[in-house]
Amino acid sequence: MLVHFRLTVPTDLTDAVREVLLTHDCATNVTVQLGVVARPEGDLLECDAAREGAGSLLTTLKRLDLDKRGGIVLTAPTGTPFLGARELEANTPGHPDDAVIWEAVEAKAYDGAVPTLSFLIFLVLAVVLAAIAVVTDSSVLVIGAMVVGPEFSAIGSACAGIALGRWSLVGRSLRLLVLSFAFAVVVVAVLALLASVTGMLTVEEVTRPRPNTGFIWHPDRWSFIVALVAGAAGALALAIERSATMVGVFISVTTVPAAGNLALGLAVWDRGEITGSLAQLGLNIAGMIVAGTLVLMLVRASWPSLMTTAERMFGR
Known part of the structure; x- marks a missing residue:
């Protein structure tokens, strides 16, 4: 797997950048x-680099201040069916699936902390689904609400901000989590009140025993353990760009379902439902942030050596 570098270079930096591309072990197809x-105004330099070494190449280019004085664009080719690509990957330490490009992680983290309209809409829809899941005691709808919920992008951004020391990013991420969840819960609570007034919803439907969905507002030690594991998995998936793994994280933690239950608890003003839902929501978010941050710190500190050890133990 290769990464394509498209570099816009001021004329006085061209020779230095060209030398870096020609001498770097992971680069090929230099133009x-x-x-x-x-x-x-300037020159255009391009190359393809093994993904495992793209981070070190990018770091070298940034030392030349190319990120400040020029332009750096990274793209992933859909395919590289030539012998040189396979040889380059074989000769570069590590495996492309394990490669971490921290600049890309940081960029995704900043994107994930932006309060976009689509983020708010998805979260409201997810909390609506979760509330319906509570009323109907449907575990299937709980899973659907988890998948629709976009909140892990903000949680992952907070983890990355702490691990990278970007404290403004941490503040933006936490603010987005608090305000977006508050907004979604208020919207769904209002809708639940309207449903109650029109006879579509009763207090008994919210407070009755729910064998399939009662877990979403009864936090225990396993809730926190699941949040830790999911946060670790989500942070690692963020670092190595594994979107399929992220979906698994979405359906493992009951943040959105707890918010849906909280909205209904507020609508019928049941203190047990409210406090239990708040505890579950806070426990899950805290657990994911703690575990995700620790994983990203570990990856940042020792990932290359861990990849080398894994290659020795299990082979390439």
Whole structure:
């Protein structure tokens, strides 16, 4: 698996950047086009790099201040069916599936902390589904609400912010979590009140025993353990860009279902439902942030050595 580098380079940096690309062990297909960049004026240099070594190449380019004075664009080719690519990957330490490009992690983290309209809509829809799951005691709808919920992007952003020392990012992420959940819960609580007024919802439907969904507002030690495991898995998936694993995280932690139960508890003003839901919600978010941060710190500190050890133990 290769990463394509497209570099917009000021003329006075071209020779230095060209030398870096030609001498770096993980780079190939180096091309130089002089004077073709119109804005900002400069030269265009491109190369393909083994994903395992892309992070070190990017670090070297940033030491030349190319990220400040020029432009760096990374893309992932859909395929690289040539012998040189396979040889480059074989000769670069590590495996492409384990590669971490911290600049990409940081960029995703900042994107995940933005309070977009789509984030709020998805969260409201997820909490609506969760509330319906509570009323109907449907575990299937609970899973659906977990999948729709977008909250892990903000949780992952908080983890990355702590691990990378970007405290403004941490603040933005936590603010997004608090305000978005508060907004979604209030919206669904209002809808539940309207449903109660029109006879669609009764207090008994919310407070009766629910064998299939009662767990979402009864936090215990296992809730926290699940949150720790899910946070660790989600943070690792964020670092190595495993979207399929992220979906598994979405359906393992009861943040959104707890918010749905909280909204209904507020609508019928049942203190047990309210306090239990708040405890579950807070426990899950705290557990994921703690575990996710620890995993990202571990990856940042010792991931290359861990990859080397894994290769020795299990082979390439």
